[in-house]
Amino acid sequence: MTDKILVNMTVNGMVCERWIEPRLHLGDFLREELGLKGTHLGCEHGVCGACTVVVDDEIVRSCLTLAVQADGAMVETIEGKSESGALRDLQDAFLERNALQCGFCTAGLLLTADALLQAEPEADRARIRDHISGNYCRCTGYHAVVDAIETVGRQRRSGGRGHRHE
Amino acid sequence: MNKIAPHPAATTVEPFVGRGVSRPNARRLVEGRGTYVDDVELPRMVHVAYLRSPHAHARILRIDAAAALDLPGVVAVVDGRQLAETCAPFVGTLSHLAGMRSPPQHAMAVDRACWQGEAVVAVVAQTRAEAEDALQAIQVEWEVLPAVTRMDSALEPGTPVIHPDLGSNLCFHREIDSGGVDAVFAAADVVVEETYEFGRHTGVTLEPRSVLADFNPAERRLTVHHSHQAPHMMGDLYARLMGIPEADVRVLCKDVGGSFGLKVHAYADDFATVALSVLLGRPVKFVADRLESFVTDIHAREHRVKARLALTRDGRFLGFDIADLTGVGPYSMYPRTSAVEGNQVINLCGGPYDHPHYRATLDVVFQNKVQTSQYRGVGHPVACAVTEGIVDLAAATLGIDPLELRRRNLMADDSFPRKGASGILLESLSHQRCLARLEEMVDFAALRRDQAERRARGIHRGIGIAVLIELTNPGAAFYGTGGARIASQDGATVRLDPTGIVHCASGVGEQGQGTETIFAQIVADEVGVPMDRVRVLTGDTAATPYGGGTWASRGAGIGGEAVLQASRQLRANLLEFAAVHLELPVERLRIAGGAVIDTAEGVPLMDVAELGRLAHFRPDLLPAGFQPELVVTRHYAQRDYPFIFTNGIQVSHVEVDVETGVVTLLKHWVVEDCGRVINPLLVDEQIRGAVVQGLGGVLFEECLYDENGLLRNGSMADYLVPMAGEMPDIEVAHVETPTRSSELGAKGAGEAGTAGAPAAVMNAINDALRPFAVRLTSQPITPEKILRALHPHLAD
Amino acid sequence: MKAPPFAYRRVASVAAASALLREHGDGARLIAGGQTLLATLGMRLSEPSLLIDIRGIAEMQGIAVTGGHLRIGALARHVDVERSALVAQHLPLLSLAAPHVAHAAIRNRGTFGGSIAFADPAAEWPACAVAADAALVLSDGTTSRTVEAADFFLGLYQTDLRPDELITAVRFPLPGRHRRFAFTELARRHGDYATVGLALAGDWVEGRLHDPRIVYFGVGGTPVRAVAAEAALAGGRAEPETLERAVAELGGELSPSGDLYTSAATKLHLAGVLLRRGIQSLIPGEGQT
Structure with a gap:
């Protein structure tokens, strides 16, 4: 009765089809079935934000999403977003500002920050802090992370790559 | 002779050391291409899950695991007794902590579990999920034993003794006494006294503890992929406990997802996982899940400190009298022990100040809770909060401005080197210069005006100051003299490759703090090549010189000095080589920007890559009898002092909502003297991160236990780690007093933030609440505690 | 795990x-x-x-105004409520509360109906539903019934939902033009479940508060409507003495249990603080009516 189920989803632009156990969460699916190790599992109960991925253009916790529930969805991970260049400005800003240390939380933070800046490139420091509060970073003091996101928001507003949602 | 085009950087090369260059090795991390242990997959790899004791203290009467063996995917089910045949027990004591005791501990519980979370049965299966499924099929029959949970009654006669062979629950006791303390206190104009409490907290690295052990029975070699700070230490321990020659053990630490001291220890789980791989002859992976992390990762900081300070009427400090009690779990942690934190508390209290008298006692007691041990700051946050808390109490008692009282008592910058009253040796500190720098950064007068004006409107803001000292760059005094095989020296191997790339291998690893970057900066400057011609390798015991690793804020100061020395020698070798090849006197040559330069004419003569090519492929062109040496290894151990102390000051500005007890962190300032700053970009954010861990400790984080010794908040949702929303902007400035114990001059910087932040915030809260005549001295300072202080009826 | x-x-x-x-x-x-x-x-x-x-059930989707109600399909996600112009226009209470529901990535996936059905006593939506006089539409696919939110929450994680029923939608009566709302919440960290929270509603007519709703969460097994406090404020001008009378009534009608970080007595104290603050933000400032 816990038979495997066939799922079909588009991950980073590639269609993939797998027979999986229903209990497999999306984070494990990406890591174990597809070898996409850039999505990190920090708590597996939806608190730390390290496992954040993009499903149908919205950030979600991959540990709180069953892979079978992503059937038919468009999933994007840090690997895909890096290859497409979609996060290049944020990644550069994180590096320039040293907004990461161990890097374990970084993929989740980048995707979360990008979601904010797509909707609100004008977000101020308080708004940025509020928005990324679902993503724990234990190494930085968050200060540099906020700096980096603020900088990219300014760049995107001034023409670079502003692509507003809605 | 090869003439090359002038290298653009050849004439004027700005040094890399001192510049805020970003980390070349971090691009992979922002692109999701790091390699953490859980990312590594090996052929025939299996996964282990541990059945853990649900009780704080219980005898194991019977284990029935038959049903588990039949479940899908299960490879093996092993209990503590079986595992003890492969892995010897271990004892977490150090001989220089005289009188310290701890019983032998096994990789998994044998007969008895002594804390909730101790591993009792291992299930090895094809997947972690299958291993967890099988755990549910195992029946353990327990006899629950009384648990020792409170440290204050742990030594009382009625309390059960956890290890009867030891006769009591005392792990370690120590006294420091400069003499004459009672007389000084009796004669002093003013004596202030207060008790400070510190809740247990834990490190919560985002990447959990992770081990992938791969024992190859054919060649009896063990390879361990480990998320760890001290690979050589672990290799030695695995070798000795499993009976494998150390030469046949290799420990690999690639990307480490946060460590903070939590990953410098040797956990029972590590030994169990490695022993299972030895037993099964195949790779076994253990990645702690978050719930088991909370009950197995080391905790820290459960202290209660009674402090007294004697002063003259005009605010001159006469002496400190300290009594620290700390509870450390049922076994002292192996191999660094659980007594170092308390030991540092009593070494460090009163440390920034000039005072002739000092007395301190330390009691370290066993409890049936998770083991405690070194976590970022190790005793400093406690000592700093006690010292700075009681200094503020004295200031309030005497009616002296807190900044002024500190100014009167801080050790003078020109008084070093010297001894502190507790006996610590201090090389060179800069309290006065840091204070001056702080006053440039922070407009105290404006903050005080703002405070008074808002106070009139019922808004309560406070300003808190914390001066700190931090021990860094330890010598052998820390562990080696106590008999632990933990290297205090570190080595670096630097070599010129045939393509002109300079390769550097170091025993100090990268945990994200930027070790590899600062090493590359040092190599670049000292050899004379651009930074992009440097490659750094760390985290592999088979390929790096033996070293201590990353802890006690030693990476830059110890590892960096070894890199510097090796690089300088390589440059000398290259110059000698070039001189021979070019037939020029060596004094005429220097290396800069990757080229050998004729200093007489100021022109580049050849690229160092050409030296690499000649040495490797055309030795026939070299004079007979000349052999270029392009690989250099140098070691460095800091032997001038037990530790090289740093100092700094922090200020916290807070607002306390006196109706809700909510503390809002408005701003935080840091002035830090970590000696020579190699890379301000990296050190600043490392300091900020450390500050935020301190802010977590003072406001949010605590491992809450019930009376049965069961952890009540062991999940990421219930244990409150600081999030971005509650954290302030943090301004950092530096004063640089290079240590003379090395040529690099760098001291450590990784922990001072954590050391000072709790004291600064505690003092700021108490400053805000001065009109209410209450003081909060129990950390974490929660809204509940603030409200109980302000509204006594809530405390009933 | x-x-x-x-x-x-x-x-x-x-x-x-x-x-x-x-x-x-x-x-x-x-x-x-x-x-x-x-x-x-x-x-x-x-x-x-x-x-x-159940995410594919069409009839449980959507946010719409129909027949004098704002209808929120049970499968509407928190983020749908947060961003909905209809909600902002007709029931700003929910717009005020939405940012307090966990964090963005959770709000992108968690559903309005799911939160109400789970009935966490420290969650925002159940209290909002009670404060805004919502009715829950429950169905087993054959029979449908409507239960007032105030009657739905029975105890800790216990609701009136039968074992084979689903919440299909939540119906909010469209408030009259004098109806005002306020929302306030204390949590240890933003986005955490509430230590104490308060959803407020009331008609403000000619300087007087009528028909108030004072609904707490995080202080008991269910959302708790403070009826005596409402009575103390009803018809009055919410001046300080009245407000203190209302706060005093809370002691009689809230019996919170302590949680990990906050004692019962402190929760009661905080409930009073939130009421004072909540009423301040509920009633218009000087010069407004």
Whole structure:
């Protein structure tokens, strides 16, 4: 009765089809079935934000999403977003500002920050802090992370790559 | 002779050391291409899950695991007794902590579990999920034993003794006494006294503890992929406990997802996982899940400190009298022990100040809770909060401005080197210069005006100051003299490759703090090549010189000095080589920007890559009898002092909502003297991160236990780690007093933030609440505690 | 921390979900956003044999104004409520509360109906539903019934939902033009479950507060409506003395339990603080009516 189920989803632009156990969460699916190790599992109960991925253009916790529930969805991970260049400005800003240390939380933070800046490139420091509060970073003091996101928001507003949602 | 085009950087090369260059090795991390242990997959790899004791203290009467063996995917089910045949027990004591005791501990519980979370049965299966499924099929029959949970009654006669062979629950006791303390206190104009409490907290690295052990029975070699700070230490321990020659053990630490001291220890789980791989002859992976992390990762900081300070009427400090009690779990942690934190508390209290008298006692007691041990700051946050808390109490008692009282008592910058009253040796500190720098950064007068004006409107803001000292760059005094095989020296191997790339291998690893970057900066400057011609390798015991690793804020100061020395020698070798090849006197040559330069004419003569090519492929062109040496290894151990102390000051500005007890962190300032700053970009954010861990400790984080010794908040949702929303902007400035114990001059910087932040915030809260005549001295300072202080009826 | 094995079925109708619930009894659980359920499964706190995925049920979607009501489909996600212009226009209470629901990534997946059905006593939506006089539409696919939110929450994680019923929608009566709302919440960290929270509603007519709703969360097993405090404020101008009378009434009608970080007595104290602050933001400032 816990038979495997066939799922079909588009991950980073590639269609993939797998027979999986229903209990497999999306984070494990990406890591174990597809070898996409850039999505990190920090708590597996939806608190730390390290496992954040993009499903149908919205950030979600991959540990709180069953892979079978992503059937038919468009999933994007840090690997895909890096290859497409979609996060290049944020990644550069994180590096320039040293907004990461161990890097374990970084993929989740980048995707979360990008979601904010797509909707609100004008977000101020308080708004940025509020928005990324679902993503724990234990190494930085968050200060540099906020700096980096603020900088990219300014760049995107001034023409670079502003692509507003809605 | 090869003439090359002038290298653009050849004439004027700005040094890399001192510049805020970003980390070349971090691009992979922002692109999701790091390699953490859980990312590594090996052929025939299996996964282990541990059945853990649900009780704080219980005898194991019977284990029935038959049903588990039949479940899908299960490879093996092993209990503590079986595992003890492969892995010897271990004892977490150090001989220089005289009188310290701890019983032998096994990789998994044998007969008895002594804390909730101790591993009792291992299930090895094809997947972690299958291993967890099988755990549910195992029946353990327990006899629950009384648990020792409170440290204050742990030594009382009625309390059960956890290890009867030891006769009591005392792990370690120590006294420091400069003499004459009672007389000084009796004669002093003013004596202030207060008790400070510190809740247990834990490190919560985002990447959990992770081990992938791969024992190859054919060649009896063990390879361990480990998320760890001290690979050589672990290799030695695995070798000795499993009976494998150390030469046949290799420990690999690639990307480490946060460590903070939590990953410098040797956990029972590590030994169990490695022993299972030895037993099964195949790779076994253990990645702690978050719930088991909370009950197995080391905790820290459960202290209660009674402090007294004697002063003259005009605010001159006469002496400190300290009594620290700390509870450390049922076994002292192996191999660094659980007594170092308390030991540092009593070494460090009163440390920034000039005072002739000092007395301190330390009691370290066993409890049936998770083991405690070194976590970022190790005793400093406690000592700093006690010292700075009681200094503020004295200031309030005497009616002296807190900044002024500190100014009167801080050790003078020109008084070093010297001894502190507790006996610590201090090389060179800069309290006065840091204070001056702080006053440039922070407009105290404006903050005080703002405070008074808002106070009139019922808004309560406070300003808190914390001066700190931090021990860094330890010598052998820390562990080696106590008999632990933990290297205090570190080595670096630097070599010129045939393509002109300079390769550097170091025993100090990268945990994200930027070790590899600062090493590359040092190599670049000292050899004379651009930074992009440097490659750094760390985290592999088979390929790096033996070293201590990353802890006690030693990476830059110890590892960096070894890199510097090796690089300088390589440059000398290259110059000698070039001189021979070019037939020029060596004094005429220097290396800069990757080229050998004729200093007489100021022109580049050849690229160092050409030296690499000649040495490797055309030795026939070299004079007979000349052999270029392009690989250099140098070691460095800091032997001038037990530790090289740093100092700094922090200020916290807070607002306390006196109706809700909510503390809002408005701003935080840091002035830090970590000696020579190699890379301000990296050190600043490392300091900020450390500050935020301190802010977590003072406001949010605590491992809450019930009376049965069961952890009540062991999940990421219930244990409150600081999030971005509650954290302030943090301004950092530096004063640089290079240590003379090395040529690099760098001291450590990784922990001072954590050391000072709790004291600064505690003092700021108490400053805000001065009109209410209450003081909060129990950390974490929660809204509940603030409200109980302000509204006594809530405390009933 | 891996979930135990279970079977998984998607359904496209309330009737199909209900039939599976009847067939599998206690072994079956509904899953929509799964933002609470999946964490509890990972911890193996519950071990259902079957998860019924209801996200594909068309009739449970959407946010609309119909027949004098604002109807929020049970499958509307928190983020849909947060961003909805209809909600902002007609029921700003929900717009005020939405940012307090966890964090963005959770709000993108968790559902409005799921939160109400789970009935966490420290969650925002149940209290908002009570404060805004919502009615819950419950259905087993054959029979549909409507239950006032005030009557729905029975005890800690206990609701009036029958084993084979689903919440299909939440219906909010469209407030009159004098109706005003306020929302305030204390949490240790932003986005955490509330220590104490308060949803407020009331008509402000000619300087007087009429028909107030004072609904707390985080202070008991269910959202708690403070009826005596409402009575103390009803018809008055919410001047300080009246407000203090209302606060004094809370002691008689809230009996909070302590949680990990906050004692019962402190929660009661905080409930009073929130009432004072909440009323301040509920009533218009000088010069407004």
